[in-house]
Amino acid sequence: MKIHDTIFAFDLDGTVTKQEILPVLAKELNLYDEMSLLTKLTLDGSIDFKQSFRLRVEILKSIPISRIQEIVADIQLDSNIEAFIKQNRQRCVIVTGNLDVWIAPIIKRLECVSFSSIANVDGDRLLSIQEILLKNKAIFETRNQAKKVVAIGESYNDISMFTEADLGVAFGGIHDPVDELIQVSNYVVYDGGALCNLLETL
Incomplete structure (x- = not known):
């Protein structure tokens, strides 16, 4: 197994994406308004x-999984971050609490x-959540592949990821961290753009 000097661990919603995904689905x-409020309270750590995620x-x-994937496929990504990840895909990971079947596109x-x-699914139907990701666990599992892990995110839920990583970069792309x-x-x-320039130096 190749050991990288640095692995970059990106939060997805509001970091790589230019929109929070769940309100768009709602x-x-x-x-939309109700889900946006619930999402904001979650990002702030109020809930x-x-x-909140189970709710x-x-x-x-x-909503059928196929329809969700159609919507998610059209979600706008930060063009600079998308390019950085694609150019460094062997050194980049996405760490998100969102569901595997929803973010697949x-x-x-x-x-x-x-x-x-x-997620637990049956055909095109979502049945339940099988497991909610613990972000610090994801960083811990990444450690054996890198000398250094850099976490990038913006919400309260990213704190455990930052505390497990070697370096943390708070990113205010669509809202303040x-x-x-x-x-x-x-x-x-x-x-x-500034974020990617910084990551190139770490």
Whole structure:
């Protein structure tokens, strides 16, 4: 197994993507505003991630998986970050609490390793959540492949990823990183191009 000098671990929603995915999905049920509020409270740490994620999945699971994947395939990504990941796909991983079957089109597009929550499915139907990802566990599992792990994210849920990584970069691409994450970060960046330039130096 090849050992890399540095592996970059990216949060997905609001970091690689230019939109939070679950509120976009909720448009199918005319619940965009409600899902946006619930997502914001979760990102801020006002609501426990696991509790909130189970609730949000329960709301969205009536949408066929195939339809969700069609929507997710059209989600806009930060062009600079997408290019960086594709150019360094052997050294980049996605670490997200989102469900494997929902984010599959983005992971296929990026062609990199991903850690995510796992769904129980039956054909085109989502039955339940099998496992919710612990982000620090994903970083721990990545350690045996690199001398250094750099985490990139923006929400309260990324704190455990940052504390397990060697370096943390708080990224304010579509909204400001939460204060608690900034406190455990080594760098704070607000532009995708600037972020990638920084990562090239780490």
